[in-house]
Amino acid sequence: MRPFKYSRAQNTGNAVQTVAANTNSKFLAGGTNILDLMKEDVERPDELVDVTRLNFSQVRTVEGGANKGGVSIGGLGRNTDTANHPLVRQNFPLLTQAILAGASQQIRNMATNGGNLNQRTRCSYFYDTAMPCNKREPGSGCGALEGINRMHALFGWSNDCVAVHPSDMCVALVALDAVVKVQGTDGKERSIPFADYHRLPGNTPQKDNILNQGELITAIEIPKNNFASKSYYLKVRDRASYAFALVSVAAALEIEGNAIKNVRVAMGGVSHKPWRAVEAEKFLTGKAATEANFKAAADAEMRNAKPLEHNKFKVELGRRAIVRALTQAMKGGTNA
Amino acid sequence: MAEIGKPVSRIDGRLKVTGGAKYAAEFNQVNMAYAFPVRSTIAKGTITATDTSAAEASSGVLAVITHKNAAKLNAINPQEQWKAGIVFLGEDLPPLQDDKVYYFGQFVACVVAETYEQARSAAALLKVTYAVEKPRIDLKSELPNGYRPEKLFGEEAQINTGKTAAVLAAAAQKIEHTYTTSTENHHPMEPHASIAVWEAADKLTIYDATQGVLVTRAIAAYFLNLKPENVRVISPYVGGGFGSKGAWLHLVLAAMAARVVKRPVKLAVTRQMMATNVGRRSATIQKIALGAGFDGKLAAIRHESETYTNLSQFFEPSGLQTKVLYAAPIREITYKVAKLNVGTPTFMRAPGETPGTFALESAMDEMAYEMKIDPLEFRVSNHAAVDPMTEHPFSGNNLLECYRTGAEKFGWSNRKMQPRQTRSGRNLIGYGMATATYPAGRSSATVRVQVLINGDVKVMTAAADIGTGTYTVIAQTAADALGLPVQRIAVELGDSNLPTAPFAGGSQTTASVHPAVLAACEMLRESLMGLATTDAKSKLSGRRAEEIAYGDGKFFVRSDRSKTDSYADIMRRNSKVMMEACTTTKPVTDGGLGSPVAPCMVAPAASEENSDAKKYSFHSFGAQFAEVWIDEDLGTIRVKRFTSVQDVGRIMNEKTARSQIIGGVIFGLGAALMEATEHDHRWANPVTRTLADYHVPVNMDVPEIDVHFINKPDPHISSIGARGIGEIGITGVSAAVANAVFNATGKRIRDLPLSPDKLL
Numbered sequence A: 001m002r003p004f005k006y007s008r009a010q011n012t013g014n015a016v017q018t019v020a021a022n023t024n025s026k027f028l029a030g031g032t033n034i035l036d037l038m039k040e041d042v043e044r045p046d047e048l049v050d051v052t053r054l055n056f057s058q059v060r061t062v063e064g065g066a067n068k069g070g071v072s073i074g075g076l077g078r079n080t081d082t083a084n085h086p087l088v089r090q091n092f093p094l095l096t097q098a099i100l101a102g103a104s105q106q107i108r109n110m111a112t113n114g115g116n117l118n119q120r121t122r123c124s125y126f127y128d129t130a131m132p133c134n135k136r137e138p139g140s141g142c143g144a145l146e147g148i149n150r151m152h153a154l155f156g157w158s159n160d161c162v163a164v165h166p167s168d169m170c171v172a173l174v175a176l177d178a179v180v181k182v183q184g185t186d187g188k189e190r191s192i193p194f195a196d197y198h199r200l201p202g203n204t205p206q207k208d209n210i211l212n213q214g215e216l217i218t219a220i221e222i223p224k225n226n227f228a229s230k231s232y233y234l235k236v237r238d239r240a241s242y243a244f245a246l247v248s249v250a251a252a253l254e255i256e257g258n259a260i261k262n263v264r265v266a267m268g269g270v271s272h273k274p275w276r277a278v279e280a281e282k283f284l285t286g287k288a289a290t291e292a293n294f295k296a297a298a299d300a301e302m303r304n305a306k307p308l309e310h311n312k313f314k315v316e317l318g319r320r321a322i323v324r325a326l327t328q329a330m331k332g333g334t335n336a
Numbered sequence B: 001m002a003e004i005g006k007p008v009s010r011i012d013g014r015l016k017v018t019g020g021a022k023y024a025a026e027f028n029q030v031n032m033a034y035a036f037p038v039r040s041t042i043a044k045g046t047i048t049a050t051d052t053s054a055a056e057a058s059s060g061v062l063a064v065i066t067h068k069n070a071a072k073l074n075a076i077n078p079q080e081q082w083k084a085g086i087v088f089l090g091e092d093l094p095p096l097q098d099d100k101v102y103y104f105g106q107f108v109a110c111v112v113a114e115t116y117e118q119a120r121s122a123a124a125l126l127k128v129t130y131a132v133e134k135p136r137i138d139l140k141s142e143l144p145n146g147y148r149p150e151k152l153f154g155e156e157a158q159i160n161t162g163k164t165a166a167v168l169a170a171a172a173q174k175i176e177h178t179y180t181t182s183t184e185n186h187h188p189m190e191p192h193a194s195i196a197v198w199e200a201a202d203k204l205t206i207y208d209a210t211q212g213v214l215v216t217r218a219i220a221a222y223f224l225n226l227k228p229e230n231v232r233v234i235s236p237y238v239g240g241g242f243g244s245k246g247a248w249l250h251l252v253l254a255a256m257a258a259r260v261v262k263r264p265v266k267l268a269v270t271r272q273m274m275a276t277n278v279g280r281r282s283a284t285i286q287k288i289a290l291g292a293g294f295d296g297k298l299a300a301i302r303h304e305s306e307t308y309t310n311l312s313q314f315f316e317p318s319g320l321q322t323k324v325l326y327a328a329p330i331r332e333i334t335y336k337v338a339k340l341n342v343g344t345p346t347f348m349r350a351p352g353e354t355p356g357t358f359a360l361e362s363a364m365d366e367m368a369y370e371m372k373i374d375p376l377e378f379r380v381s382n383h384a385a386v387d388p389m390t391e392h393p394f395s396g397n398n399l400l401e402c403y404r405t406g407a408e409k410f411g412w413s414n415r416k417m418q419p420r421q422t423r424s425g426r427n428l429i430g431y432g433m434a435t436a437t438y439p440a441g442r443s444s445a446t447v448r449v450q451v452l453i454n455g456d457v458k459v460m461t462a463a464a465d466i467g468t469g470t471y472t473v474i475a476q477t478a479a480d481a482l483g484l485p486v487q488r489i490a491v492e493l494g495d496s497n498l499p500t501a502p503f504a505g506g507s508q509t510t511a512s513v514h515p516a517v518l519a520a521c522e523m524l525r526e527s528l529m530g531l532a533t534t535d536a537k538s539k540l541s542g543r544r545a546e547e548i549a550y551g552d553g554k555f556f557v558r559s560d561r562s563k564t565d566s567y568a569d570i571m572r573r574n575s576k577v578m579m580e581a582c583t584t585t586k587p588v589t590d591g592g593l594g595s596p597v598a599p600c601m602v603a604p605a606a607s608e609e610n611s612d613a614k615k616y617s618f619h620s621f622g623a624q625f626a627e628v629w630i631d632e633d634l635g636t637i638r639v640k641r642f643t644s645v646q647d648v649g650r651i652m653n654e655k656t657a658r659s660q661i662i663g664g665v666i667f668g669l670g671a672a673l674m675e676a677t678e679h680d681h682r683w684a685n686p687v688t689r690t691l692a693d694y695h696v697p698v699n700m701d702v703p704e705i706d707v708h709f710i711n712k713p714d715p716h717i718s719s720i721g722a723r724g725i726g727e728i729g730i731t732g733v734s735a736a737v738a739n740a741v742f743n744a745t746g747k748r749i750r751d752l753p754l755s756p757d758k759l760l
Ligand SMILES: Cc1cc2nc3c(=O)[nH]c(=O)nc-3n(C[C@H](O)[C@H](O)[C@H](O)COP(=O)(O)OP(=O)(O)OC[C@H]3O[C@@H](n4cnc5c(N)ncnc54)[C@H](O)[C@@H]3O)c2cc1C
Pocket: A026, A027, A028, A029, A030, A031, A032, A033, A034, A035, A036, A051, A075, A076, A079, A101, A102, A103, A104, A107, A110, A111, A112, A113, A114, A115, A116, A117, A118, A119, A166, A167, A168, A169, A215, A216, A217, A218, A242, A243, A244, A245, B692
């Protein structure tokens, strides 16, 4: 960890301006990711602006705008509080399940929603400054591409980076068509559809998302939907708890008559961004919610997977996880 | 014995949960500086330049030590080291003595600064350039260049007791399979740490996290060229060791740094460093062949082990249990060791038996299936009643009772032999079992016991309590021997100024130290009694020893309990502030872990007691039973129940003993299900360098563990009859799990860990 300046933001405008003015500064929220990365000398900001005292932590019903009737969760809300809030539990149990599948109780108590979106990859080459990594040091090469890449991407990777986004929460949010509310450097608020928020690596893997320097996440809005009774978050990992996903799947269905009226499938642990399984959704819409259709949908999605040397198993695992998550969603989202 | 055996809670428990128990890194000194080692970023080669300018200019930096300016240390010299009392050393690499690099992560420099943060950030500024050589990384491809070690712990390493190949070829039934286990890293809860304080130019005190203050002292004294009596190592509490603590040279680096800056220096090893700098269990490739007759009796066992080492003679001895288990008339046990450019392997909880029982006990299961015999029955019918190598009787062996008890407690009879027969919902359920075994050692130990003016007692020895409960159990033994409640016994451990005790390795602290505690207490009791019976003022005056009993801090006449004399009264009448006794007991099975330091006095009974030691084979045994639930679609394994039955001699404390077995089983579940150190094939860096990548079991991975003890004292190890208990709990666990996985799914997985990808 290198010496850095610490300040506590008094208001949003001042926080945004301070960070916008210094390209080597960062916001500090729960600190569960940024401080680890600083201790490892991976992130080297010379200034941290602590935003935890700002007033963006509420969960509330959206009163107006495009997402009226939906729920807004504060950018500075803690993961635990968000997961357990009645509005979230009742309307978006998928989000509750996804948040609670991540990290540990202690970390979720500290972690904020904005920080969860902006947490960085867990690629171990990224974490080890002795290793080449384009994300940490553009142009140095990708250590994982031909290294140990068991935990790495199946979709959307480039030769410059094969890392995955580690979040569970974000997998549910992309499935739920959430919208990220950002306080811009021009003082105006902007809205970013969740699916557009995180990026694929291309040849600029150092950029995880489309946020500009200094932009602050103030809230995440989730539009109203009819998925609450049929949604499920499945996380497959190397141990029973407290591990990042090998593969995770957020599934949600709305059934009308015998057919799937609306369906969302998103995957974690497979791409540089929370992966919306568009092919699976396309296949399922309008069809019956049968195991055969779930399998065909999973095939449709996983057909496009491009595994690396050590993660070939994730293609089959992903296929099975999609089928299982959809099946459990149909059963009301329980583990039974 | 009123206290021995009872489930007494740890006498240091309150200190530990309130933060009152001080661990090595917590002995902060006035004016202390901090050292942060810089590690190599290549695995093999030579340092060509070290640019220290930026680091030196960084704020708070006091010194940057490299091989160019480091003080010269005494060189590696096995004979001299042995003479100096270094019974083992982590790796043959005194820090910063030359420009050679042997593995990724090797210490190549050290920054000393006012604060830890300053030292660490300056360390990141150091620029080391190397002439890089191609490292040897891949075990399989390096094995052809490997060597066949001649000796293993002083005995023949390569064993063949007959015409194994011919017997195997002729056997009516035969299996031959290869099993592999992964490299594992040491991650005790407390990372390693040393604080070095120079009291004078030739006098050093080190606060260190160590399993043996005397070995650590010997290491510091040898490399720094000091007199052992001028080095003091203090280590009252240790947060787990498992073989990793006390023999690594960061403590020498701390002392070097302290000498340079002329201030006390703390060097705390980081988790990331633990992946390379404090030893590891090396990966193994084990080929097992079993041959048996139609009668189900084993005719021959062949166990070929291949593994690696680096800067040490140590290699993972995964054939050890194959010398002890099963009554096959002939067996062949061999080793081949490659040299790899990765962190140096060392002892890790049941070194050898942990991966070795995975291979042997998986093979036993496979053979049982081959012959369509219940795997437990197969083991029973091949039980070795005497040591198969020496034909000596075992000092105690209740393995058959372990099998029986385990089967009953676990419900083995509900198991279906045929795989894939039991389900619950979408889970396949399987049962598996395996044999556990570990040698029982007892080294020489010296204990001093004092009775104080108020009749309270203090027991002192340089043994370590690495979290196992040594403090508590010693207090129990002393309490019984002196007739005092445990609360009135103070125990002092973990200081090299205390009387000699063995390194806490080989599961032998209890077996070694307690006979000496007992002997010293008895001696003290006799002296006290002597003062009473020869004192006209005592109510015991003129009584013979046989007439006198003791309890509650006093002596009394057996026939007339109103005639008493308390220890405190005896002390007062004789104007004594303190009286003491000190005894040294002899080793039974010198595991080489005792420290050759002059004893205070040889306990008279010791030599006689152990006179039959050479006639027996000393081992502990156990049986492990696992029930697994497998979600076959996703490849996930949950161990739902585990039963462990152990025959380890007398149980000294039912609670701490149980904790040791539970801990061992959990350690074994880690090896079975998830622990694996992966290296990059180009740079040989461990990719699993933090606890986020290197998984150990969490609560949800661990079921209720049902522990049972046979609890029959071993009459040959000591009059107390306690063998060790620290390591046996891990042995057999991964095989029990893998065998259960086969029973559940019909899939035989011969490569650890059993991660989900292997079951898909
Ligand atoms: C051991 C461990 C295990 C974990 N396991 C999981 C897991 O299984 N699943 C999972 O999903 N997560 C997991 N996490 C990650 C955890 O969820 C994140 O660390 C956490 O959500 C980050 O939130 P924070 O508030 O602490 O962020 P910080 O560390 O404070 O910040 C992270 C980044 O976000 C930026 N930032 C923070 N707030 C804002 C804002 N409002 N606007 C703009 N930028 C902002 C910061 O500048 C920084 O760059 C784990 C973390 C740890 C340490």
